[in-house]
Amino acid sequence: MLWLVTLGLLTSTLASPLYSRQTSTLPAPGTRGPAPKSEWVAVYEVAKAAGRISTFAPAKLSGAGNPYYPPGVDTGENGFVTDSPSFVHAVAACFGDSDISDAPDGMYGVSFDDGPLPSSPALYQFLQKQNQTATHFFIGTNIVNNPDVFRQALASNAHIGVHTWSHPYMTTLNDTQVLGELGWTVQAIHDLSGGLIPKFWRPPYGDADNRVRAIAKEVFNLTLVGWNRDSDDWCLNESGGSSCGSYGPKSIEDLENELRSWAVGGVSPGIIGLEHELTSKSVGGFINTYAGLKQHGWDARCIPDLFDLSWYLNSPGDSQPIDSSVGIGAGLSSSPATTSSNLDAAATTPSPGTPSSVTSPVAAVESVSQTVQHLASSATPRPAFSSFSVPLAFFVAAGLLA
Template sequence: MKSTFVLLAASLVSARLTHQHLRDHSEIAKRALPDRWFQDDAHPVHQLFKRAPSTDGVKYAEVGSSTWSAAFPEGTPDVEKLPAAWVKALDDAVAAGKIPNIPVAKDNGFDNPTYPQGVDPVSPEVCSATYKCRVPGDVWDGPDGTFSTSFDDGPLPPSTKLNSFLKANNERATHFMIGVNIRANPKIFTETFEMGNDIAVHTYTHPHMTAQSNKQILGQLGWTMEIIHNSTGGRIPRYWRPPFGDYDVRVRAVAREVFGLEVVIWNQDTDDWTLTEKDGTTPEKISASMNQWLTGPKSPGLIVLEHELSDQSVQAFMDAYPAIKKNGWKIGSLAKIIGDSAYQNTDPSGNVRPGIVAANVNALNTTSSSSSSSSQSGSTTSTTPSSSSSSSTSTSPSASATNVAASSNSNKNGGLQDASVSFALSLLAPPCALLLSLL
């Protein structure tokens, strides 16, 4: 089993992937961020990740122990071994017409996923972010004047260098983590979390999400959430970033309707994940790009795609840090800048809210219900995304077989330069509505 996973991981991380995208230059209405933003207690996510009384009497397995690691998949989650509660929540959302009936895209390996002939990836019914179609309400830009610090692909050995730098400068970051990397590097995960950094979801094995069935999406997101909250005292992640920036309204709906997750993309890309590649970027190129962005307009705020993938990518952020401060940007953890918490079930002091913690699920003993949903059923959404027509490219890094490393789609030269984050709350279905005040 372990040798099979090593081969699988190696195949996932060794390919060079090319990404071509359309860029959206349309206006998105400016709207203030809510002061407080929690999922309604009626949202299914609180049933999926709740097993304790109001005092939370759960005794979690020690992070890194054999009991802890045995509770999570070694590699790509088996759709036949998903917790029944997750599958029922998906079935209910499909039956309620909340999951769009969009075809699964074809995974082309080196190239972007493609849809069947006649399916327009930038149409309102599909709106693929891979082709730079934006669904109003999703986060691509930061509030004016802000630099939202975040890193993808951890935890990995270079994360320790990043943690030391953040601690020395009294800074925090949002870490979009890969589930199998958490499982493989529990000590680094614990160090990152206990420093006060925010933990978010970057899927379990880093696939193209539009090429996944509904149940595959369920496994990729659900197990990453499960390993995070079982390792953080019951915290339920609030944000996720799709690998390669690849998602559409179907993927978005599964994430939001079942797990309450909110999408975060980016508006600038350092290409730092190519630093270790033969024909990749260089520290000098990253420095030049950072200087251009940091000395440019402060609207919208910067959400720069960066990675804790290698010592070189970590060093690129460290080198840019003085310029971020010098140019007057308000720097902080992405989750705190765009909202007020990285988690769906914490109070303003960061404590887990009683009664909505932990998930009573076990991959080894619980299987999906016999009435599980097909990967393509439901109806289209009524959102009205926007798109346009320029492109950019990027390529993928490689990494060790024991850790899934990411590559990312490129968003060179910006994205929207005249819009701030828009949270179109009115677009969300009632079960996914977010409270604007504390309960």
């Protein structure tokens, strides 16, 4: 009889949503526009055929490194960089009416780009000590290269969004490459967090047009988040100098003065700042000026909390239950969870024959951390988990079997 029980447990394990997460593969770090999964392409093709995704050639990069549309490209209403017809060329940081770029009056959207990196833990520790939520737009390559730091972010109550796989100018990519940049970053966050599916993304350099915007929304149900204040903190390198030419801060003092000017400025609209966790200098600038932000009465929150939105497409917030019935790249049918009670009800009253598929992201990521580290040690695509890399007892103890 024992072998029958064992066989039953193994069968349940192989059929469980957790197991399917563990067998996914990720592209090599740094791959530009990695080939997307076929299921994402299928959703894209339906939206494209329905006319919901614009058709025009990608932008090109000028000699100065700026995107532009080549002659002959129709930059009519469907091709505008933003939702406004006043913009007709691909330029950085153009945001439209369907994007988030302003916070409500008196509120401050705390957000950081480009993590997770070795410079990030000091930021996470500070935010956690201050009980301050923040949105971190992560690069897929950096997630794979720094899984321990990713785990620290998740454990520190960080809200995680998408910042593409390789940080390209998105308007210069073809549709298939856009799918890969977004989809694989979503997949990496999903796989290494225990199943979270991001709801928000930020394009590198703020570079997006209606084609890119539509692919993100129609396929991955991602909402674009921009900014209305730019610190240029990425200019500062670890040696104390500046990587920028005639613009941006030249010292940590310059950066801190810029950030302090935000705090004493107007409160309407509220602020969504562009800051980075690239170096100890960019992280230090925020930490050193945070007290002034609070002293001037700003209501500082992560991006979704500014608008009372759920954090993820399948979970309302940090450490809340995850609804694994929501799929990656399932299109607009991937509806965001609104309340934890809805997910709690789903967890306690599953459909007949359906295995339990709700778990805590922090608990799941802590349990599989060693396997995640093994995945990230290679720069070539490989399964995130082998079929027997996690003992069967883990699934039983964690309550993840049907």
